[in-house]
Amino acid sequence: MNETPLWASESFWKKTAIWVTAGSFIILVVLTFDSLSKTSAGSKRVPAYSVINKKIDYQFKEDLHKSIPVIGDTELIFGKVFTEEEAEQLVMLGKKTTQAKNCMNCHTLLGNGAYFAPDLTKAWLDKGWVSKEMREDLMVKFLMNPEKNARTFGSNRKMPNLNITEAEAKGVVAFLKWMSSIDTNGFPYNFKTINAEE
Numbered sequence: 001m002n003e004t005p006l007w008a009s010e011s012f013w014k015k016t017a018i019w020v021t022a023g024s025f026i027i028l029v030v031l032t033f034d035s036l037s038k039t040s041a042g043s044k045r046v047p048a049y050s051v052i053n054k055k056i057d058y059q060f061k062e063d064l065h066k067s068i069p070v071i072g073d074t075e076l077i078f079g080k081v082f083t084e085e086e087a088e089q090l091v092m093l094g095k096k097t098t099q100a101k102n103c104m105n106c107h108t109l110l111g112n113g114a115y116f117a118p119d120l121t122k123a124w125l126d127k128g129w130v131s132k133e134m135r136e137d138l139m140v141k142f143l144m145n146p147e148k149n150a151r152t153f154g155s156n157r158k159m160p161n162l163n164i165t166e167a168e169a170k171g172v173v174a175f176l177k178w179m180s181s182i183d184t185n186g187f188p189y190n191f192k193t194i195n196a197e198e
């Protein structure tokens with residue numbers, strides 16, 4: 001029995017299995033914390049919630065061959081300066097509303113969801129909101145009654161009324177504004193923003 005080469009012995013493979021499992025587990029834990037630090041608000045690619053007080057743009061950079069978010073000067077929503085805490089509360093209300101109403105069933109947010117309806121990742125910057133003066137109002141009205149305020153983009157698809165309250169709609173608008181400031185590595189590609197006319 002002593003003739004059995006190391007690679008053919010049962011104990012060798014048992015030990016190997018234990019080491020590989022333990023090693024993978026450690027890598028998984030490290031990667032989890034690494035991802036958390038890169039996806040939490042206030043990190044390099046994901047601005048703090050109070051970014052909703054700022055002008056946000058999404059500009060194509062020739063050298064990078066992609067668009068990146070550009071955070072500018074003050075540009076308030078709902079005529080109010082939000083502290084970091086208040087901004088987080090409002091954005092979270094919007095985020096929870098998108099989860100409760102299952103917007104992902106039709107839309108895509110940050111790469112997750114469906115393509116029945118427009119990608120919402122940069123929806124705050126959509127040219128379809130006519131002008132920056134009208135945008136917030138139009139968005140709130142649309143969210144509260146999408147059938148009456150349908151925009152359809154010639155697709156003939158209508159968003160159903162999801163019984164969103166005014167407070168929830170404002171939260172969603174803040175959530176969409178915050179989301180548009182996230183560096184998504186150029187995704188969605190070739191997106192024409194509402195700022196383009198300036």
Ligand code: HEC
Pocket residue numbers: 097098101102103104105106107116117118119120123126128129143146149150151152153157158159160162164172
């Ligand atoms: C049953 C499918 C469906 C669901 C669920 C749905 N939508 Fe929509 N949504 C649509 C369709 C279709 C459109 C495009 C038609 C239109 O604009 O009138 C649209 C358009 C939009 C737009 C305008 C997009 C743009 O780029 O300007 C926003 C913003 C939006 N939806 C937000 C939401 C939010 C937030 C939720 C969840 C609370 C949601 N939708 C749930 C179907 C859906």
